[in-house]
Amino acid sequence: MTVDDRFRLREAGAVGPVPPGYTVTSTPDGALVESADGGRLLFARSGPGPLPGGPPADGRPSGASAYSSAPAQQVDMVIVDAAQRPEVVGELRRSGVIGVTTAVVAVGGDHRIRSPEEFARRARLWGALVPGDGTVMSCPPTVWPESRPHGPYRTLITGGARSGKSTEAELRLLTEPRVVYAATGPVPDGTDPEWAERVEHHARRRPWWWRTEETSGLAVLLRQARGAVLVDCLGTWLTGVMGECGLWEDEPPEDAEERLETAVHELLEAWRSTQAYVVAVTNEVGSGVVPPTRSGRIFRDRLGLLNQWVGAESEVVVLATAGRVVELG
Structure with a gap:
């Protein structure tokens, strides 16, 4: 230069x-x-x-x-x-x-x-400029880049397994100075080495200053958050909440559906009213065969609806597939 x-x-x-x-x-x-x-x-x-x-x-x-x-x-x-x-x-x-x-x-x-x-x-x-080869720039420049997203701003990234959705979510927040990483999956307890390795792999590739919150309490986190938040992911959040409500049991409690509805409503209200710049990852589970079990069908239907509701309250919805991304209207 x-x-x-x-x-x-x-x-x-x-x-x-x-x-x-x-x-x-x-x-x-x-x-x-x-x-x-x-x-x-x-x-x-x-x-x-x-x-x-x-x-x-x-x-x-x-x-x-x-x-x-x-x-x-x-x-x-x-x-x-x-x-x-x-x-x-x-x-x-x-x-x-x-x-x-x-x-x-x-x-x-x-x-x-x-x-x-x-x-x-x-x-x-x-929020960066991209000059071409041989470009002459003044300091400060005469042309400024578009403003990068700031809260309140919500992005939902969906895709199948190994589609690149988590990588895209992390990429979008790499240059943010304050990031909370909301890990919604189960905390490794030593009984599943493969899961522990997955969690460790994700942790290693995150910037060192990102703060990790291992939590299922997304509604509280989104209400309190400022700066940027990455939620990974809504599918594991729903899995955990359905378990807490007893919906994985052969005979769920009578109030299981009502408790799940309450938890989903609280999440949507927090998503709608958050003041943070939030990027959430979710799963596409309705593109394959019909699940053979009752619990599998319930999860597929519930997650599909949750994705629709969260997407309706988002500024941007992104589909990731084969490592490529497409912004949906």
Whole structure:
């Protein structure tokens, strides 16, 4: 990258001598350029590991301490390799280096992402500009990116098994500075190693500053949440609630259906009124054969209805299949 036609810049610092009137500092965040008129440009680091103010030694923050960070000075523009590590944008927003008036520029749209259109789609979700090769940009820019979603805003992502729906949900929130990950499935208890491995795999790929809440109390979480929330997923939430109501039993209690209706109503009210930016994953279970058991048929019907009701109260509904996504009207 060339700055003002005066010198070249990489994330590690300047290439060649820095002309008078500029300073280039190699920082833990990347290469920081400051001009005589006070402009500040950061070429963000794309290497592995958290930026300053990162996780504790065990790498697993929890609670409010996960969101503490040292004071940082905001810059005017950040250049980010968004194909290598887009989550750097979230880290810099969290620390204050990227503020509401900072222009985020996404570069790196090469073979690592399948098409220029897909790279541009992701950048729009992250509130970033995507300049073409050879583009000359001013700092601050003359054209700003579309505003990324902010709460209250609800997105429902549906799809079959291994369709890419969880990956898409995580991708949408990678650059958010505050994310609560609502894990609705059963907590591993040592009796099912395969399930424990699935849970661990999901945990390993999440950014370090995301806070995990293992809970079935989605209604309470959505009412209290600010920032961003990822719910994964509504199918496991419904499974747990149906179990709590006794609907998996051969002879369910007389009030089982009523209790389930109450729980679903509370969730829908919280979804409708939440002030957070929420992305929820759900399952498509009605595309195959009719389940051979009574409980299976009840679950399929109940989840299909829940998906319809949540979708009706969402700004965006997305279908994931074979790793590709389509926004539904």
